[in-house]
Amino acid sequence: MLAGLLAEADRRLVLAESCTAGLVAASLGRVPGISRHFCGSLVTYRECAKTSWLGVPPLVLEQHTAASEAVTKLMATGTLVATPEADLAAAVTGHLGPHAPPEQDGLIYVCVAERHVTTGEISVAKLRRCRLISRDRHPRQREATLGVLALLLEHLEDRG
């Protein structure tokens, strides 16, 4: 369904995944021919990858923590900067546990950003913060993956 909407809107998607660890990309990769509209995913599991690949400043990571609204927005816009061919991006961060601080346990941030067709300007289009219902790590990864796909669908439908 997402593949169809991407084709219809003639968009090229790129991802920046932290807590989902590549599961959003792997879901899209199951669709034959998706490479026409899916550039890839920067799976930034350690902070060094967020800095080296997406240009997230170490100071922002330190002040806001890796799973935060500020970092998720910078990941979404940073992945568009790193991928000239893409015009739509989604990023996700979150604490899936075990051993997460209680107030952050199962909390994820999802952000959609886009590049303006004519001006080339990159901006945040949607940001969502949600608490996952699942309790274990793997079901949470799947739930967070669905959260990313849902926000992308919503964005493309709003635009359609």
Add this chain to the structure above:
Amino acid sequence: MLAGLLAEADRRLVLAESCTAGLVAASLGRVPGISRHFCGSLVTYRECAKTSWLGVPPLVLEQHTAASEAVTKLMATGTLVATPEADLAAAVTGHLGPHAPPEQDGLIYVCVAERHVTTGEISVAKLRRCRLISRDRHPRQREATLGVLALLLEHLEDRG
């Protein structure tokens, strides 16, 4: 098991995935605490991502095709260049079909590269070409994922 060997060898792994589309990263992401030894994965689904993120020259992609020994090696070494904190890398490419040319259908290339601890030199350690047994796209993605994990295990055990 791979997490244990990475910890034992005190290595930091980074991945470059094409045909597995993030499934190797997602498998590793299921292990709690893996972020100590796993930096992330560059899921380069389109050629532009191989060029922008990993520095694979467009001419090499054109001459050898994206699923080739030459490109897989450049992806493995390129991901180490892009990730200063990592010292071990694995890359995978392949045609999982449908509509792959018969001679390339289900053929994958897996490469392991490393950064020398003292000299910082990056080199290819292992390269494997194999024909997948599965016939459908999704089982093939899983089989290719196991192929990457197996070559990494083999490399770490050889080094142990």
